[in-house]
Amino acid sequence: MAAMNLISTTGLGRNFGGLKAVHDVDFDLPEGQIRALIGPNGAGKTTFVNLLCGRIAASEGRVTFLGEDVTALAAHDRIAMGMAYTFQITSIFARLSCHENVALAVQRRLGNDRAAIDAQVIAALDAVGMADRVSQIAGDLSYGHQRLLEIAMGLGQKPRLLILDEPTQGLADSEIEDFVTLVRSIAHETTILLIEHNMNVVMQTADYISVLNFGEILAEGKPDEIHANGDVQAAYLGTR
Amino acid sequence: MTDGAKSWLLHGGVIIVLFALQSVLPAYHHGNLARIMVLASYAIGYNILFGYTGLLSLGHALFFASGMYGMGLSIQFLGLSPGPALLAGLLAALVVTSVVGFLALRTTGVAFMIVTLMFAQAGYLTVLLFGQYTRGDEGFVIQQSQRVFAGIDLSDPVSRYYAALVLFGTCLIISLVLVRSNLGRVLVAIRENEDRVRMLGFNVFRHKLIAVILSGVISGAAGATYGLLFGYAGATFATVEYSIFPLLWVLLGGAGTTLGPFMGVLFMFYLIDLSSAVTSAYMLIAGVALVLLTLFARQGLVGEVRKRLAPWLP
Numbered sequence: 001m002a003a004m005n006l007i008s009t010t011g012l013g014r015n016f017g018g019l020k021a022v023h024d025v026d027f028d029l030p031e032g033q034i035r036a037l038i039g040p041n042g043a044g045k046t047t048f049v050n051l052l053c054g055r056i057a058a059s060e061g062r063v064t065f066l067g068e069d070v071t072a073l074a075a076h077d078r079i080a081m082g083m084a085y086t087f088q089i090t091s092i093f094a095r096l097s098c099h100e101n102v103a104l105a106v107q108r109r110l111g112n113d114r115a116a117i118d119a120q121v122i123a124a125l126d127a128v129g130m131a132d133r134v135s136q137i138a139g140d141l142s143y144g145h146q147r148l149l150e151i152a153m154g155l156g157q158k159p160r161l162l163i164l165d166e167p168t169q170g171l172a173d174s175e176i177e178d179f180v181t182l183v184r185s186i187a188h189e190t191t192i193l194l195i196e197h198n199m200n201v202v203m204q205t206a207d208y209i210s211v212l213n214f215g216e217i218l219a220e221g222k223p224d225e226i227h228a229n230g231d232v233q234a235a236y237l238g239t240r
Numbered sequence: 241m242t243d244g245a246k247s248w249l250l251h252g253g254v255i256i257v258l259f260a261l262q263s264v265l266p267a268y269h270h271g272n273l274a275r276i277m278v279l280a281s282y283a284i285g286y287n288i289l290f291g292y293t294g295l296l297s298l299g300h301a302l303f304f305a306s307g308m309y310g311m312g313l314s315i316q317f318l319g320l321s322p323g324p325a326l327l328a329g330l331l332a333a334l335v336v337t338s339v340v341g342f343l344a345l346r347t348t349g350v351a352f353m354i355v356t357l358m359f360a361q362a363g364y365l366t367v368l369l370f371g372q373y374t375r376g377d378e379g380f381v382i383q384q385s386q387r388v389f390a391g392i393d394l395s396d397p398v399s400r401y402y403a404a405l406v407l408f409g410t411c412l413i414i415s416l417v418l419v420r421s422n423l424g425r426v427l428v429a430i431r432e433n434e435d436r437v438r439m440l441g442f443n444v445f446r447h448k449l450i451a452v453i454l455s456g457v458i459s460g461a462a463g464a465t466y467g468l469l470f471g472y473a474g475a476t477f478a479t480v481e482y483s484i485f486p487l488l489w490v491l492l493g494g495a496g497t498t499l500g501p502f503m504g505v506l507f508m509f510y511l512i513d514l515s516s517a518v519t520s521a522y523m524l525i526a527g528v529a530l531v532l533l534t535l536f537a538r539q540g541l542v543g544e545v546r547k548r549l550a551p552w553l554p
Binding site: 053055074075076077079080085087091092093094095096100103104105107108111112153157 | 421422425426428429432433435436437438439440441442443444
């Protein structure tokens with residue numbers, strides 16, 4: 001039996017005025033995979049994942065998550081079903097401590113069990129190597145650490161699907177190495193959809209790659225197939 | 241000692257000090273403090289919405305007045321005793337806040353301020369429209385005989401003081417519990433970054449509505465108690481000034497601090513009281529003091545203490 005698709009879309013699209021930011025996308029992501037979503041700037045990657053998690057309403061097509069049609073559901077309902085989204089532009093609670101930030105991500109599942117919340121907050125911060133910064137104010141962290149806090153908030157939700165929107169943007173090389181290790185280590189717990197510009201990170205982590213160009217799927221395949229694909233090279237580098 | 245233990249000790253201490261002051265204070269200040277505690281309860285209600293959730297309402301007089309008239313009219317026309325009349329006041333505030341919250345929360349920012357202001361204005365005009373029952377601006381007196389609660393005469397200064405303290409203590413503890421709860425954490429997070437809260441899976445609208453209702457019902461409880469303790473209900477309490485007062489009190493005392501509302505009311509009450517003893521231009525002195533505080537203590541009194549001395553203050 002084929003692995004069940006955790007999330008899939010049929011004919012998904014979104015217009016902004018006359019611009020088709022995303023158009024007629026059929027996309028299937030099986031459970032347990034690390035999928036990278038790549039494409040040139042303006043290809044519609046962020047719009048596409050925003051359609052998946054409901055931050056933007058679809059103009060056309062359907063989204064199915066965990067076997068249910070979620071196209072009409074509000075973002076918070078989809079998140080509550082088991083999606084987590086980490087923002088491309090860091091979006092944390094700058095005036096609250098790291099503990100509070102992650103506790104917000106954790107508490108929806110745990111109710112009022114304060115001890116359990118604390119334990120999972122520490123675990124999520126520990127996973128990104130920030131367990132020693134629990135009580136630090138998030139806004140005082142370095143940019144790299146804010147990115148990691150954002151990921152810890154994603155992990156804290158224990159999602160079925162973790163959407164990481166350009167997580168390595170602005171990170172130092174050593175931090176990127178740690179990030180690759182982190183993604184591999186959490187891959188057995190959750191399905192990951194990774195928007196990423198850094199091709200080294202993509203090649204080291206992804207099981208499968210989807211390439212988006214002008215709002216449409218240009219190619220899909222294993223990393224080595226994508227690597228060798230002439231259309232993809234053309235899209236990234238211009239015509240040969 | 242944990243931050244939680246420190247907060248409980250501090251808040252418990254404040255209530256105990258207020259309790260002890262009852263037998264010490266001269267009559268004039270004794271009466272003032274009873275009034276301050278009731279108004280501080282109103283400010284605590286306002287602070288839940290403004291200070292913690294980050295929603296600026298200009299219509300809280302409507303909620304205060306709902307409680308006051310719900311209580312007063314049910315004594316006057318239904319002949320209820322103070323206990324059930326207080327409940328009627330709470331119920332009136334609950335209904336009004338639910339409806340206003342549900343409608344006003346479809347807007348954000350400045351529009352939310354305007355919509356709440358307009359609702360409150362409509363409420364004020366409604367009070368005048370039914371002047372036959374409410375006696376409009378003139379208001380009506382709740383007789384001493386109608387203010388005996390379980391054998392306690394609430395017009396007596398000592399029992400009035402204790403009744404005010406019970407209300408204030410309850411509101412203070414509710415706000416402390418709220419701030420330390422999961423719900424309180426979500427409300428603060430909405431104030432800080434609403435979009436992120438939504439993308440953590442929380443229904444932002446529902447949480448805001450809960451905040452409006454909590455805030456409005458506490459304000460209504462303060463309004464009902466005010467009418468009962470001081471024996472009067474009038475349209476003045478539904479005017480826009482009574483929507484602005486809690487905003488000023490909370491800003492002065494410290495928005496988003498549990499003790500800020502009380503400190504704000506205390507400060508402003510005595511600022512006006514003392515300056516009016518010196519000059520007839522007492523509002524000028526009050527105004528200058530307010531401007532100075534907003535310039536140099538932007539977090540408010542308790543907010544500055546938290547920033548400089550005690551970051552653990554809730």
